Amino acid sequence: MEKQKIAVFGGGSWATAIVKMLLENLDTVGWYMRNEYVIEHIKQNNQNPKYLSSAELDSKKLDLSSNLNDIINNYDVLIFAIPSAFLTAELAKLNTSLKDKTIFSAIKGIVPETGLIIGEHFNKEYNISLENIGVITGPCHAEEVAMERLSYLTIACKDEEKAKNMADALKSWYIKVKISDDIIGTEYAAMLKNIYAVAAGIAHGLGYGDNFQSVLMSNAIREMKRFIKKVHKMKRNINNSAYLGDLLVTGYSTFSRNRMFGNMIGKGYTVKSAQHEMSMIAEGYYATKSAFKIRQDKGGKTPIIDTVYTILYENRNPKKEFKKLTDKLD
Amino acid sequence: MEKQKIAVFGGGSWATAIVKMLLENLDTVGWYMRNEYVIEHIKQNNQNPKYLSSAELDSKKLDLSSNLNDIINNYDVLIFAIPSAFLTAELAKLNTSLKDKTIFSAIKGIVPETGLIIGEHFNKEYNISLENIGVITGPCHAEEVAMERLSYLTIACKDEEKAKNMADALKSWYIKVKISDDIIGTEYAAMLKNIYAVAAGIAHGLGYGDNFQSVLMSNAIREMKRFIKKVHKMKRNINNSAYLGDLLVTGYSTFSRNRMFGNMIGKGYTVKSAQHEMSMIAEGYYATKSAFKIRQDKGGKTPIIDTVYTILYENRNPKKEFKKLTDKLD
Numbered sequence: 001m002e003k004q005k006i007a008v009f010g011g012g013s014w015a016t017a018i019v020k021m022l023l024e025n026l027d028t029v030g031w032y033m034r035n036e037y038v039i040e041h042i043k044q045n046n047q048n049p050k051y052l053s054s055a056e057l058d059s060k061k062l063d064l065s066s067n068l069n070d071i072i073n074n075y076d077v078l079i080f081a082i083p084s085a086f087l088t089a090e091l092a093k094l095n096t097s098l099k100d101k102t103i104f105s106a107i108k109g110i111v112p113e114t115g116l117i118i119g120e121h122f123n124k125e126y127n128i129s130l131e132n133i134g135v136i137t138g139p140c141h142a143e144e145v146a147m148e149r150l151s152y153l154t155i156a157c158k159d160e161e162k163a164k165n166m167a168d169a170l171k172s173w174y175i176k177v178k179i180s181d182d183i184i185g186t187e188y189a190a191m192l193k194n195i196y197a198v199a200a201g202i203a204h205g206l207g208y209g210d211n212f213q214s215v216l217m218s219n220a221i222r223e224m225k226r227f228i229k230k231v232h233k234m235k236r237n238i239n240n241s242a243y244l245g246d247l248l249v250t251g252y253s254t255f256s257r258n259r260m261f262g263n264m265i266g267k268g269y270t271v272k273s274a275q276h277e278m279s280m281i282a283e284g285y286y287a288t289k290s291a292f293k294i295r296q297d298k299g300g301k302t303p304i305i306d307t308v309y310t311i312l313y314e315n316r317n318p319k320k321e322f323k324k325l326t327d328k329l330d
Numbered sequence: 331m332e333k334q335k336i337a338v339f340g341g342g343s344w345a346t347a348i349v350k351m352l353l354e355n356l357d358t359v360g361w362y363m364r365n366e367y368v369i370e371h372i373k374q375n376n377q378n379p380k381y382l383s384s385a386e387l388d389s390k391k392l393d394l395s396s397n398l399n400d401i402i403n404n405y406d407v408l409i410f411a412i413p414s415a416f417l418t419a420e421l422a423k424l425n426t427s428l429k430d431k432t433i434f435s436a437i438k439g440i441v442p443e444t445g446l447i448i449g450e451h452f453n454k455e456y457n458i459s460l461e462n463i464g465v466i467t468g469p470c471h472a473e474e475v476a477m478e479r480l481s482y483l484t485i486a487c488k489d490e491e492k493a494k495n496m497a498d499a500l501k502s503w504y505i506k507v508k509i510s511d512d513i514i515g516t517e518y519a520a521m522l523k524n525i526y527a528v529a530a531g532i533a534h535g536l537g538y539g540d541n542f543q544s545v546l547m548s549n550a551i552r553e554m555k556r557f558i559k560k561v562h563k564m565k566r567n568i569n570n571s572a573y574l575g576d577l578l579v580t581g582y583s584t585f586s587r588n589r590m591f592g593n594m595i596g597k598g599y600t601v602k603s604a605q606h607e608m609s610m611i612a613e614g615y616y617a618t619k620s621a622f623k624i625r626q627d628k629g630g631k632t633p634i635i636d637t638v639y640t641i642l643y644e645n646r647n648p649k650k651e652f653k654k655l656t657d658k659l660d
Binding site: 138139140141144147149150151152176178207208209210211212213214215217218219221222225237238239240241244245246248249252253255326329330 | 471547
């Protein structure tokens with residue numbers, strides 16, 4: 001098979017992990033990031049100084065650039081791993097065509113400006129056909145990719161061949177890959193799990209224990225199933241790794257930014273002070289707003305999303321709201 | 331409502347937690363345990379010196395005895411929370427009738443001598459009708475009951491009134507209770523989750539990370555669903571707290587004896603040395619043998635149970651067996 005021309009967009013830990021995975025299989029990987037200092041550092045030191053610095057990256061095989069359009073023009077398959085909050089600003093730099101490109105989202109979030117998941121955003125705002133859109137999803141902490149600990153990915157694309165090609169490009173002795181045709185469901189799951197991780201964090205911050213966390217996660221997966229069924233009804237097993245596994249790896253992880261953010265909220269920080277303290281924005285914050293809006297439009301019972309929404313956006317008391325939530329769980 | 335006459339059998343942490351819960355609602359709780367020294371200590375100090383010693387137990391309301399038959403004769407509803415490995419020896423002391431008694435299992439295991447779950451054991455060996463048998467299940471670490479951290483129980487009984495009565499006796503400001511009619515499924519779930527906790531421990535001991543654990547748990551709940559469907563087909567949502575929640579609280583807990591046991595096996599201990607080191611026997615050890623036998627009889631795909639079985643009972647190399655297992659998960 002001819003080597004695929006794949007590029008990654010983003011300089012964070014998940015982008016870096018994906019680049020590392022691709023380097024196991026490809027001779028050249030395109031890599032766009034804004035920060036020219038980081039690009040220079042990677043070229044000279046074979047490692048990203050800011051994220052996942054323990055991962056060795058063979059810079060001879062990297063085509064690094066801070067010019068978004070150059071990278072787009074030179075590659076066929078584009079993997080976006082830019083935090084959703086910055087995606088619009090990055091895409092504003094676009095002055096070339098995305099026609100005939102295959103776009104994979106590895107973002108796991110929602111575009112704050114449009115309230116759309118990434119696949120829908122490219123479909124509606126950039127007129128990319130759904131056949132040319134795919135999703136790369138976990139359960140997968142980037143940190144464990146750096147350590148080459150066995151991890152499983154799910155690649156979703158309506159075009160099975162495109163999914164298989166991406167699977168071939170990513171798999172290695174420490175990465176197993178499964179394909180799926182549920183691009184909408186896997187991406188919503190990846191976005192919703194961040195909200196549930198915020199909820200898990202709030203619960204922990206409020207002093208709830210492991211018994212409660214397991215009940216919360218058990219309710220969360222049922223809520224996720226109902227929610228995704230409303231937005232895109234198809235046959236899917238919600239207990240597959242891309243849905244339940246992804247929920248668990250995030251909800252039970254102390255690494256998770258969303259869980260950390262929730263934990264601070266539970267401990268009494270305001271949203272603003274928690275965001276300031278973390279010097280980053282948890283995806284789950286935006287996801288909550290969008291999910292709540294979708295729920296209002298489509299209906300359905302989503303007590304966990306509703307509770308996180310009232311806490312984050314209506315400034316309600318976490319302790320009181322969680323007390324009410326506990327009566328709705330079972 | 332007239333106060334129920336309920337007694338608890340067993341002196342361990344889960345028995346102690348159940349006694350504590352009952353004391354919130356009842357004026358008298360019967361409590362059988364073997365150890366007379368512990369009985370004396372509880373009477374004098376209002377706490378179990380060996381397990382859950384932080385839980386205050388009002389001894390004025392406790393009817394403690396080391397005479398199994400006395401307690402059985404004086405109470406209508408009997409909650410068994412004796413480790414399954416000792417149940418046969420305890421029941422050998424029986425010289426009174428269990429007729430007209432309602433028996434609840436809080437054991438979460440399998441009787442090693444008969445290979446039966448507790449409900450089936452009482453049904454088949456003691457001729458107790460299934461209508462008079464119930465199950466008390468988590469997700470619930472006893473330690474968190476002692477701390478009065480919010481926990482959710484599921485009470486399963488075919489006789490809804492008996493389930494409701496038990497729910498009334500157990501619920502309090504920190505205990506929420508749900509009822510179910512799935513006595514077979516909830517008890518198998520409680521027993522199977524111990525095997526998956528052993529598996530999670532082995533994986534951890536071998537150096538697998540959080541990404542893999544989430545995939546393992548996602549596969550475990552699907553395997554549990556298939557297994558329980560084979561032994562007792564009925565409509566159930568495997569993602570309810572009694573099944574998935576119970577799996578998670580055990581699989582993700584570092585307190586879990588089963589997970590600790592698995593962890594030692596993963597690190598290279600033999601079964602014997604791990605059991606010796608822990609000075610107790612993990613329920614999951616017996617559960618594995620029984621579940622494997624049931625799987626052989628009934629068929630079905632249970633790669634995780636099979637793997638744990640070959641490691642614990644066929645003395646196979648954990649590293650090699652888990653390597654093979656990773657190819658069967660997705």
